[in-house]
Amino acid sequence: MRTYKLDGSLAEDVVWVNDVRPALGKLPDNVMNIWHHGFTEMLNNAIDHSGGETVFVSINNTAATTEMLIADDGVGIFKKIQHEKGLLDVRHAILELSKGKLTTDPRRHSGEGIFFTSRMFDSFRILSDGAYFSHEFAKAGDWLLEHQREKGTAVWMKLQNHTARTTKKVFDQFAPGDELGFSKTIVPVRLAQYGSDLLVSRSQAKRLLARMELFKTVVFDFKEVESIGQAFADEVFRVFAIEHPEIEILAINANSAVKRMMAHVKAGAD
Numbered sequence: 479m480r481t482y483k484l485d486g487s488l489a490e491d492v493v494w495v496n497d498v499r500p501a502l503g504k505l506p507d508n509v510m511n512i513w514h515h516g517f518t519e520m521l522n523n524a525i526d527h528s529g530g531e532t533v534f535v536s537i538n539n540t541a542a543t544t545e546m547l548i549a550d551d552g553v554g555i556f557k558k559i560q561h562e563k564g565l566l567d568v569r570h571a572i573l574e575l576s577k578g579k580l581t582t583d584p585r586r587h588s589g590e591g592i593f594f595t596s597r598m599f600d601s602f603r604i605l606s607d608g609a610y611f612s613h614e615f616a617k618a619g620d621w622l623l624e625h626q627r628e629k630g631t632a633v634w635m636k637l638q639n640h641t642a643r644t645t646k647k648v649f650d651q652f653a654p655g656d657e658l659g660f661s662k663t664i665v666p667v668r669l670a671q672y673g674s675d676l677l678v679s680r681s682q683a684k685r686l687l688a689r690m691e692l693f694k695t696v697v698f699d700f701k702e703v704e705s706i707g708q709a710f711a712d713e714v715f716r717v718f719a720i721e722h723p724e725i726e727i728l729a730i731n732a733n734s735a736v737k738r739m740m741a742h743v744k745a746g747a748d
Contacts (some may be wrong), residue, residue, distance in 0.1 A: 479536045484528065484550065490521040493535070501537045502544060508644045512598045512637060513544070515645050519591040520548050520633045528552025530630055543600075544639060549632040554607040568607045570685065573669040575611060578652075579660060579692050590660050597648050601636040662695040664730075668702045678707030683714050691722060701731040705739070712743040 524533045530552030538545045556568035578593035596602040596613035604611040652662045670686040
């Protein structure tokens with residue numbers, strides 16, 4: 479465990495070589511590469527974006543798994559995204575973050591770091607601004623839980639010490655075939671649903687669809703979505719599809735009610 483000052487002199491690669499890599503011990507090359515990518519990406523976020531004074535790094539090893547916590551005392555990632563992008567609230571910021579290609583500093587960052595890093599680990603979680611973002615590899619989803627945190631951002635990552643996963647496999651999943659760059663995204667639709675609100679309006683659909691024109695393939699994940707309204711479905715599967723015929727739109731984990739509504743609005747496009 480160690481705390482570093484965010485005084486402008488901290489460099490993530492130096493911390494990796496001097497402190498983190500030795501603390502991880504002997505790991506397979508593919509696992510060490512994942513940790514190298516994940517740690518340097520997340521520490522760089524704290525250095526470049528947090529506006530904090532310190533960042534804390536903790537590593538816990540067992541024979542089977544390794545986990546790491548990186549926590550800063552800055553402005554908070556969700557609040558910063560909300561402010562910089564003019565979003566409704568921190569929950570909207572989490573929805574945008576889950577899509578990928580989101581950055582508050584496009585000159586220096588591509589907005590791909592958290593998206594890809596979250597998919598490399600068995601568990602990846604961000605806690606900030608009273609909200610919680612998580613990706614569990616086995617469940618292939620993102621979700622939001624209410625929680626309390628006074629200040630800053632905490633990132634927690636966990637990975638088995640022996641896994642077949644590689645950084646290349648994760649990148650290839652979202653830049654398929656001979657595509658150059660980040661061309662595919664998976665969007666957790668339930669993050670567009672606040673509290674007990676149902677997904678019924680075109681405004682909700684438009685929030686879900688924001689920035690989707692940046693991708694060639696969009697997969698909408700309907701896990702934990704019980705139903706959608708006609709206007710919501712029409713905006714996503716007819717209006718947007720007609721306006722963007724170059725984008726492949728797919729849906730996964732949809733129940734029978736959602737599938738019926740999707741079929742209903744698509745029939746209107748024929």
